[in-house]
Amino acid sequence: MTEAEREIKEKVRIYIMGREYKVPAGLTIMKAMEYAGYRFIRSSGCRGGFCGACATIYRVKGDYKLRMALACQETVEDGMYISQIPFTPAEKPIYNLEELSPSANVFLEYYPEIAKCVSCNTCTKACPQDLEVMDYVQAALRGDFQEVASLSFDCIACGLCATRCPAEIVPYNIALLARRLYGKYVMPKAKHVEERIKEIESGKFNEEIQKLMDTGLRDLKEIYEKREIEPE
């Protein structure tokens, strides 16, 4: 194998906003961009697929389809045209949860476009988290808060669904509103949390906390490492 051949074998050709780079195969889009010399001041956060900052749109040479991904999760492919979407300027109305109630009308009021959903599933295809986006939009439309909350639980609000919806619906913000209302009004209250809050407020743990605060860093580390961990 000649040097040139080896290089071709181990590297892939990608295009970042139209400009060609050769990067090692196997890197994520994010690492590949850094390899090519980019330094992220936006479009990067957790690097673990949790924060939704790294929404990316790409197309592979020879394919007509635009695809969506998280840059920190997707591996580069040869012939990838890449561009990032650091921010989606989608509609996000201001509301006061105290004044709302968990009914389907809430969505029609704040996100009336929701009624235009034609069930094309384009949002679902765009979701890098593999969520059933269209199905939670539909559940919202009929006021099924529990369903929206559970189907959208892993949403990281990258905004890609909203950029693709032909009806200009903003699924991820609808889901956020649904989960907020679900948590506030529908979900059963966690009794033990309320009790613990009362205990804290009554000062039950003050002494213990004070003791920790008076402990030096080294001892504190040791205490931390030896702490009891609840079995999974």
Next chain:
Amino acid sequence: MVKIPYYPGCAVQTTARNYSISGIAVAKKLGIELVELPKWNCCGVFPSLATDDLMRHLAPIRNLIHVQEMNENGIVQNENRVITFCSMCYHTLKEANLFLKDAEKMEKINTFLEREKEFVGGVKEGYKGGVEALDFLEVLRDIVGYDRITKEVKKPLKGLKVAPYYGCLVLRPREIGIDDPENPTILEDILEALGAEVIDNPNRTQCCGSYHTVDRKDIVAKLTYDNLVYPIRNGAEVIVTCCPLCTFNLDHRQKEARKLRRDLQEIPVMYYTQLMAIAFGLDKQFWGVDLGLHYVDPKPLLKAKNLY
């Protein structure tokens, strides 16, 4: 108990809960278990009138596919029928099937859906055709039969003067209508089976104003006036409906209609399934009259007739 797939639609899950709550209970009493589709989306509401209308049919077709899946997953056995209460849902599901009679369109839709296979949340198989949408009224006429209905009556609606109102979606266009588009009788027949006094309603197949109710309340108010004033003149005490949108317009728009024409008397509007639940002597929770969904409260009338 026969198990038949049931497509609720958004309306009967929200503003028309009184329809589904009473309807499901009535069906059960008549030996039909309505099995809700494990997954469903909006019916599509309106089939598009444009020639390039494929996209607009996707929503109902997805629901038909979900019925197909119920058979594949063994939730129902060899059951290609799907029942709806809402006339709008019935209409779009039925229209979608009609539309797919065109093999080329069927192929186009299935080619589009084919690409969903690789996605979580996408349909795994295209539509094979053959799922039949049934309006619950048809079920009562053709599967249950009026005699069986009469047999279940514990409290005949004697002396209750009821005027039926069909609207258009279950009657027109003719190819998908459940009854004669000009002179339907299903509602009348059911009401008679319940022992009610049927009042002639010359406006029973008129338009209710439909979605104009959102942004042109004035248009709907006028129609509501017309649609109510004739049956009232004929002596009706309650209007009986089969469509959530008609019901909303006939009931809630009475407020605007009375502003327009003061001579309009208030009249309660109820679903036929509610009257069935009452006549069958089902528990009050299945009547759907205590959910705060009626604009004109039907309870005073029911009390006056010794039914509540």
